[in-house]
Amino acid sequence: MSRILATAASEFRIALRNRWVAIATALMVLFSLVLAATGAAPTGDVGVDPLSVTVVSLTSLAVYLVPLLALLMSFDAIAGEVERGTLPLLLTYPVSRLQILLGKLLAHLAILTLALVLGYGAAGVMAFITDPASITALPSLWRLIWTSVLLGAAFLGLGYTLSSLSRRPSGAAGLAMGLWLLFVVLYDLGLLAMVVTDGGGALTTHVLPVALLANPADAFRLFNLSAAHAVAEAGGIGGAAHAIALWKSAASLVLWPVAALFLAWAAFRKVTP
């Protein structure tokens, strides 16, 4: 455990010096405040507090931004060590490869959590100032934070996997962007195309729910939207959330980080310095 913490402390310090902490936090705060500002504008909706509206828009934002930040932080993790030539020495130390990965994960998760708490927190404060009744929506903000952390953990693990597989930072960066496009953009487009051509047939009722749960970004969206009873507002694919139990999307969100870490470990074990 102390070896994991030592690795995490070193990684955190490096991220601080490389301004990663500042960049991630600034991005989250900026986007959250923009969304909070639009959410706070009078919408004509009666009985919906500004924070609930903001949480729904923050969810849509997080689906794109959290995986992106996670991949940007993680693609260099192994490939960078290989390129700098620091990996051979590190691997002669009495520390296992899993411990090294866990240390990096811990540091990157801490940075991500910091950025998320500050970003969402800023949006929450803004909503509260606009309408103190927002306080009732606090649980949904809290839910958004911890699910975002899990979503980030999944993509951090996937990032480490790509980093181990490519062994060159430039290659890993390319793979990471490809992965982001695939999971966050193309996957949903594919599902949308499927739903449209199927017209409510067997594919929509049987394959779609499974496909949505299989993608951590979709599971994240499902969980937050259905938990917030905001399905109607989201429409489209979100409508499928009716059919899927809350525990299933929660399970997907919890299992994905574990699976991604396992993948990363398997890939890292194959790296010869």
Add this chain to the structure above:
Amino acid sequence: MTSTLKISRLTKRYDSVEALREVSLTLEPGMRMALLGHNGAGKSTMMKIILGLIPFDGGEVSVCGGAPGSAASRAQVAYLPENAAFHPALTGEEQIRHYLALRGESTAQAGELLERVGLGHAARRRIGTYSKGMRQRVGLAQTLIGRPRLLVLDEPTSGLDPVSRRDFYALLDGLAAEGASILLSSHALTEVEARTDRILILSRGRLVASGTLPSLRQEAALPVTLLVTPAEGRAKALAAALPGATATADGRLRLDCPQADKLAVLARIVTALGPQMADLDVIPPSLEDIYTNFSHRDGS
């Protein structure tokens, strides 16, 4: 007492290159062993195998009684890679603290370790601002963590200035005296000559010589050189009396004789020509000569 390192018939192939072929060696506690060889001879490859960083194809390697790279052996072995690299954003002190923590040692020793390699003044600066020799010293400092039983040092003095080299070998002497085994590679033959107990010469992956310097000298059977300085005005007479000698640029006479005949030749010269000489130097073959001899034996 068991050997710290035991390698027998080690063979390693890269796709087309045979990097190591049937290499055997034993390293006892307190022994300082130098690994010599041309570029690409297989020195770094052998060290990486000892550390368990790369797999090998044949033979046996036992490091501190365990398999190379096993948790038990990693806890007892320190390594200095060929081009020691560190994260440029960390300071020397932070980097050493990290390594101390990974070895389960108190991080408070970092300052003292950096002091020992002469980096105390720069401990709080980022490694990105260090010179090559300063980075090399960070690498040396991390090998001193936690009393390792075996130190594997790949070209440890590359990039160090002459005074630091001396300090470095003094440091090694101290470690060896405490019972640590040291395996180091080097291209600087003169320093290795004076500061190690055993010498190993690799040539194209094969071990062409191993032993102490005197035993290698004997095995190589290279001639000893006698340098004769003539007394005032006796240069001509002396040259005539020593027909096999060649004149050097500074007016001395140079005579090569086989190792076995050295004493006889010396006795003859001193008794017969004593008064005509101002001085006489006996120069044994240097490690450089011996190294060249062994490296060329296999026809390369």
